[in-house]
Amino acid sequence: MNAPFPLGAHSDALCVQPLSAKTTELVRVVVVGSVDDGKSSLIGRLLYECDGLYDDQIACIRKRSVDGVLDFSLFTDGLLAEREQGITIDVAYRYFSTRERKVIVADTPGHVQYTRNMATGASTADAVVILVDARLGVLAQTRRHAFIAALLGIPHVAVAINKIDLVDDAHAVFARLSAEVRAFTSALGFRSAQAFPVSALRGDNIVHPSPQTPWHDGATILSWLNALPLRAGVDDAPLRFAVQAVLRPTLDYRGYAGTVSAGTVRPGDDVLVMPSGLRTEVAAIDTFDGPKDAVRAPAAVVLRLRDDVDVARGDMIASIERPPQRRSSFDADLVWFGDAPLLTGHRYLLKHTTRRVSAHVEVLRHRYDLETLGTEPASSLAQNDIGRVRLVCSRPLVVDPYTVDRSTGAFILIDRHSNDTVAAGMIAALDDEERDSSWRSDVEAHERSARLGHRGLVFLVDDEGAGRALERRLFDEGAHTALCDDVDDAAVLAGAGLVAVLVARGAQRRCAGREALEQRGVSVVDEDAGWRPR
Amino acid sequence: MSTKDHLDVLEAEAIGILRETTAEMAKPVLLYSIGKDSQVLLHLARKAFHPAALPFPLLHVDTTWKFREMIAFRDAFAARHGLQLLVHTNEAAVREGINPIDSSSQKYTTAMKTQALLQALALHGFDAAFGGARRDEEKSRAKERVFSFRDRLGQWEPRRQRPELWNLWNGRVDEGESMRVFPLSNWTELDVWHYVRRESIPVVPLYFAKVRPVVARNGTLIMVDDERLRLRLGERIEARRVRFRTLGCYPLSGALLSDAATVDDVIAEMSASRVSERQGRLIDHDEEGSMESKKREGYF
Numbered sequence: 001m002n003a004p005f006p007l008g009a010h011s012d013a014l015c016v017q018p019l020s021a022k023t024t025e026l027v028r029v030v031v032v033g034s035v036d037d038g039k040s041s042l043i044g045r046l047l048y049e050c051d052g053l054y055d056d057q058i059a060c061i062r063k064r065s066v067d068g069v070l071d072f073s074l075f076t077d078g079l080l081a082e083r084e085q086g087i088t089i090d091v092a093y094r095y096f097s098t099r100e101r102k103v104i105v106a107d108t109p110g111h112v113q114y115t116r117n118m119a120t121g122a123s124t125a126d127a128v129v130i131l132v133d134a135r136l137g138v139l140a141q142t143r144r145h146a147f148i149a150a151l152l153g154i155p156h157v158a159v160a161i162n163k164i165d166l167v168d169d170a171h172a173v174f175a176r177l178s179a180e181v182r183a184f185t186s187a188l189g190f191r192s193a194q195a196f197p198v199s200a201l202r203g204d205n206i207v208h209p210s211p212q213t214p215w216h217d218g219a220t221i222l223s224w225l226n227a228l229p230l231r232a233g234v235d236d237a238p239l240r241f242a243v244q245a246v247l248r249p250t251l252d253y254r255g256y257a258g259t260v261s262a263g264t265v266r267p268g269d270d271v272l273v274m275p276s277g278l279r280t281e282v283a284a285i286d287t288f289d290g291p292k293d294a295v296r297a298p299a300a301v302v303l304r305l306r307d308d309v310d311v312a313r314g315d316m317i318a319s320i321e322r323p324p325q326r327r328s329s330f331d332a333d334l335v336w337f338g339d340a341p342l343l344t345g346h347r348y349l350l351k352h353t354t355r356r357v358s359a360h361v362e363v364l365r366h367r368y369d370l371e372t373l374g375t376e377p378a379s380s381l382a383q384n385d386i387g388r389v390r391l392v393c394s395r396p397l398v399v400d401p402y403t404v405d406r407s408t409g410a411f412i413l414i415d416r417h418s419n420d421t422v423a424a425g426m427i428a429a430l431d432d433e434e435r436d437s438s439w440r441s442d443v444e445a446h447e448r449s450a451r452l453g454h455r456g457l458v459f460l461v462d463d464e465g466a467g468r469a470l471e472r473r474l475f476d477e478g479a480h481t482a483l484c485d486d487v488d489d490a491a492v493l494a495g496a497g498l499v500a501v502l503v504a505r506g507a508q509r510r511c512a513g514r515e516a517l518e519q520r521g522v523s524v525v526d527e528d529a530g531w532r533p534r
Numbered sequence: 535m536s537t538k539d540h541l542d543v544l545e546a547e548a549i550g551i552l553r554e555t556t557a558e559m560a561k562p563v564l565l566y567s568i569g570k571d572s573q574v575l576l577h578l579a580r581k582a583f584h585p586a587a588l589p590f591p592l593l594h595v596d597t598t599w600k601f602r603e604m605i606a607f608r609d610a611f612a613a614r615h616g617l618q619l620l621v622h623t624n625e626a627a628v629r630e631g632i633n634p635i636d637s638s639s640q641k642y643t644t645a646m647k648t649q650a651l652l653q654a655l656a657l658h659g660f661d662a663a664f665g666g667a668r669r670d671e672e673k674s675r676a677k678e679r680v681f682s683f684r685d686r687l688g689q690w691e692p693r694r695q696r697p698e699l700w701n702l703w704n705g706r707v708d709e710g711e712s713m714r715v716f717p718l719s720n721w722t723e724l725d726v727w728h729y730v731r732r733e734s735i736p737v738v739p740l741y742f743a744k745v746r747p748v749v750a751r752n753g754t755l756i757m758v759d760d761e762r763l764r765l766r767l768g769e770r771i772e773a774r775r776v777r778f779r780t781l782g783c784y785p786l787s788g789a790l791l792s793d794a795a796t797v798d799d800v801i802a803e804m805s806a807s808r809v810s811e812r813q814g815r816l817i818d819h820d821e822e823g824s825m826e827s828k829k830r831e832g833y834f
């Protein structure tokens with residue numbers, strides 16, 4: 001299956017690791033396309049010709065080669081199962097440096113079964129190389145990958161028409177296929193697109209311009225990588241800073257640890273704390289290396305604020321002029337990874353910035369048809385389907401549309417039983433107004449307890465059986481009860497004045513649950529504490 | 535204000551990972567192997583929580599065969615910075631006499647490293663363990679997630695890794711399961727050295743060339759660090775100017791003939807090097823795929 005490669009000239013002059021301390025930019029590029037189009041081989045070739053490989057690594061691959069010729073796909077296909085089957089299963093990350101840049105290249109699997117791994121490699125990319133086999137043209141997977149890359153907001157695309165060594169009239173084939181792919185990619189809205197006739201086998205137009213393609217303009221995958229405009233518009237983005245932790249090393253120090261994910265921040269800046277909406281001023285930017293006058297994304301720092309406002313993990317410190325929005329429901333595109341299909345109404349965990357809430361899909365608006373790029377009605381999303389949904393969260397999130405800011409527009413859905421990540425989500429354009437504000441109530445807690453005969457609180461138990469038994473007992477004793485297995489639900493139920501029995505398996509989860517509830521001012525009682533409704 | 539150096543980007547990413555793990559996991563620990571990667575990881579961890587103290591302890595899995603200079607460095611460094619250091623050894627395996635000279639390297643690694651690590655994690659109930667492993671080290675590492683899920687037996691299942699998008703880490707585990715977390719995933723060996731230089735991070739002096747007593751064995755120079763390394767027939771101790779590119783158990787660490795005595799020299803020497811750092815680690819030579827099998831069993 002694996003066609004052998006003749007050994008190309010091994011250049012050492014072209015791209016060397018920089019020794020000087022000069023600034024080297026980081027570029028993340030992902031290589032996608034259908035099965036066997038030559039993604040792994042192209043990356044192997046790129047590494048080989050950019051001196052991204054050591055002699056012992058090359059020797060190791062050479063040992064496995066036939067007649068002294070190298071199989072370049074073996075440089076990235078690092079799992080035993082991959083080498084046995086001759087396909088890529090999971091994404092591999094490889095690293096090399098050019099004169100200007102440090103490149104992280106993600107080799108992704110073409111097989112549809114492993115689309116989730118392709119999305120993993122693509123989610124952080126600045127640029128994407130879409131491979132097409134010159135003999136086979138654009139396939140269903142080519143379209144799926146291009147679609148996902150566009151959805152993930154990768155701005156720049158290179159279309160590599162590979163295996164041109166295998167077709168007769170390479171020029172005509174290249175012209176036809178690159179036109180076809182570019183029609184497709186421009187419909188998907190990439191910011192820039194450029195096509196290359198390549199052969200991973202011969203090394204054509206990957207690092208060196210190929211004498212075999214005199215009709216091509218001489219650009220190579222490497223020259224494209226070096227010329228990508230990377231930080232256009234990044235510096236004047238509005239500030240986004242998700243709070244990861246509150247640091248209180250001494251009684252009079254309170255700092256908020258987090259990462260400036262967009263924009264710039266300086267002491268003295270007026271900022272908004274979300275979702276509370278309080279305004280304050282940045283008092284100082286603290287780091288291990290001392291206070292800073294200004295920092296810009298990405299930077300992990302500690303912010304101190306002028307006023308003693310209440311800020312917790314999961315909150316966002318943001319620009320006042322261009323603030324993010326508070327929403328507990330919004331439209332989003334989902335790429336579904338779960339083995340089980342998406343269930344509307346089912347509670348998933350949603351992780352967005354540093355906030356974790358419970359969420360469900362209220363409406364599945366449509367599924368995308370990757371053949372036509374149109375949409376079609378659907379009742380569910382199966383594994384690898386992509387669709388537009390309306391999501392409802394148990395608590396508000398602080399969001400931007402994904403196309404405006406990846407860091408505040410992206411989220412994942414987690415299945416609360418298997419703990420698997422079942423979907424990648426990208427927030428779509430936002431409606432004008434927050435629809436539901438039911439989380440803010442005019443009824444006071446004491447009014448509720450006066451009517452119900454007890455105050456709202458949460459019992460923590462270890463398993464479902466115990467939970468059911470406890471709820472029965474409490475109910476029989478006259479309490480207004482509810483049973484749940486989600487911290488957010490428990491908080492809402494207790495907020496409504498009920499006695500919520502929360503099933504949290506395992507000591508660690510109970511401990512985390514207790515902490516989260518107490519942080520939100522909910523009383524938590526241990527099962528055996530002998531509480532009785534009065 | 536246009537370009538941002540890649541080391542700044544990598545630093546921010548790693549600090550974000552350290553903080554996120556600490557917030558989401560019940561009981562994290564930092565696996566501290568005393569090597570350059572551990573030093574960088576520890577430096578980043580101190581940065582992540584400054585001005586607060588480190589919110590987790592360090593764990594050193596001691597095989598009892600580390601270079602003496604490593605142990606001395608470890609103790610001095612931990613004391614100077616007031617770090618909480620746990621040390622664990624697989625005592626049963628020591629009593630059984632398993633050692634890196636007479637035992638097969640597979641048996642030795644399983645007992646003194648993999649089993650020892652799993653024992654220590656279980657003993658303290660850690661549900662997340664930070665490691666300084668990098669994806670550029672080895673081909674199966676290149677496939678591993680930043681948050682790498684381990685089942686109740688500490689095993690890695692490469693065919694069922696969770697999708698990992700953006701920097702939205704999913705650290706959810708059930709009782710007994712755990713995460714290995716690799717904040718340096720995207721760093722290369724050269725990035726580590728550039729960062730050591732930029733941040734003036736102290737590292738064990740064994741990384742720098744000095745005249746040391748070595749013996750040539752199976753084509754490798756082994757440093758004679760104590761009397762347990764018995765000379766074989768025809769072997770003799772020579773004084774050579776050597777340094778180490780990676781550090782581990784001294785009988786398994788190959789020395790390089792080198793004049794690189796400073797961080798700058800090391801960077802220059804490494805930029806010109808044509809061999810990978812694995813070359814000097816004797817346990818990694820076994821078989822193609824041996825790292826993958828070790829990791830499946832719970833190795834770091």
Ligand SMILES: Nc1nc2c(ncn2[C@@H]2O[C@H](COP(=O)(O)OP(=O)(O)OP(=O)(O)O)[C@@H](O)[C@H]2O)c(=O)[nH]1
Binds near residue numbers: 004033
């Ligand atoms: N003739 C020729 N063969 C090639 C070229 N590039 C790749 N191949 C062959 O195509 C086959 C598939 O190559 P891979 O690099 O494994 O393809 P891939 O896209 O990584 O495949 P998956 O990761 O499984 O999706 C191998 O047999 C390669 O040797 C090329 O430019 N010319």
Ligand SMILES: [Mg+2]
Binds near residue numbers: 040041073087088109
């Ligand atoms: Mg491949």
